[in-house]
Amino acid sequence: DAKTTQPNSMESNEEEPVHLPCNHSTISGTDYIHWYRQLPSQGPEYVIHGLTSNVNNRMASLAIAEDRKSSTLILHRATLRDAAVYYCILRDKVATNFGNEKLTFGTGTRLTIIP
Amino acid sequence: GAVVSQHPSRVICKSGTSVKIECRSLDFQATTMFWYRQFPKQSLMLMATSNEGSKATYEQGVEKDKFLINHASLTLSTLTVTSAHPEDSSFYICSARDNLRGGYGYTFGSGTRLTVV
Numbered sequence: 001d002a003k004t005t006q007p008n009s010m011e012s013n014e015e016e017p018v019h020l021p022c023n024h025s026t027i028s029g030t031d032y033i034h035w036y037r038q039l040p041s042q043g044p045e046y047v048i049h050g051l052t053s054n055v056n057n058r059m060a061s062l063a064i065a066e067d068r069k070s071s072t073l074i075l076h077r078a079t080l081r082d083a084a085v086y087y088c089i090l091r092d093k094v095a096t097n098f099g100n101e102k103l104t105f106g107t108g109t110r111l112t113i114i115p
Numbered sequence: 116g117a118v119v120s121q122h123p124s125r126v127i128c129k130s131g132t133s134v135k136i137e138c139r140s141l142d143f144q145a146t147t148m149f150w151y152r153q154f155p156k157q158s159l160m161l162m163a164t165s166n167e168g169s170k171a172t173y174e175q176g177v178e179k180d181k182f183l184i185n186h187a188s189l190t191l192s193t194l195t196v197t198s199a200h201p202e203d204s205s206f207y208i209c210s211a212r213d214n215l216r217g218g219y220g221y222t223f224g225s226g227t228r229l230t231v232v
Contacts, residue, residue: 034220036221038159041206041226041228042225042226043119043121043208043209043210043223043224043225043226044159044208044210044223045223046220046221046222049220085158087158102149102161102164103149103161103210103221104161105151105158105159105160105161106158107158108158
């Protein structure tokens with residue numbers, strides 16, 4: 001899996017939008033961009049993924065740069081329950097479809113929400 | 116959605132004993148499951164890939180004789196930490212993906228916190 005770079009930590013005020021950046025300058029044309037988050041003392045949970053176009057779901061939005069070398073996870077209105085470590089992971093499209101490729105986690109961004 | 120159940124959620128064992136951790140896919144079949152270990156304030160480190168009906172694939176540096184993995188059915192994989200020592204104390208997490216229903220996300224168990232005393 002190609003390498004991603006994320007800030008170690010970020011803070012945001014409650015009920016404010018949060019933009020979590022991820023750099024992936026060595027991304028290949030077949031790499032999906034995945035985001036997972038891990039709440040304290042829990043296993044990670046899937047947040048969102050995308051390939052080229054921006055994506056929205058009930059949890060978040062994913063904005064992907066035109067050259068795909070960076071992306072931003074957007075939490076539109078942060079709550080205290082969004083405090084977690086957020087991981088940006090690249091996954092090969094072919095491997096993803098096959099379904100048994102391992103996920104390699106980087107260090108992630110620890111998001112702190114200030115009440 | 117897909118659910119992965121991990122048991123126990125926490126366990127304390129004496130040094131030198133063995134501990135078994137179970138990972139079950141509750142509403143889907145998983146030919147492949149993954150086992151991770153996470154030390155405090157660190158990221159998840161993949162230990163091994165568990166394959167139904169065949170031997171697990173271990174990551175470099177992970178002792179296969181110490182961390183025994185069995186994937187005897189399409190819904191159950193077990194990790195046994197043999198002759199546990201305090202340095203094995205960690206948060207162990209399994210994951211799997213529902214290949215039949217598609218989607219691209221992996222589902223993770225809630226983790227097992229192992230403390231060896």
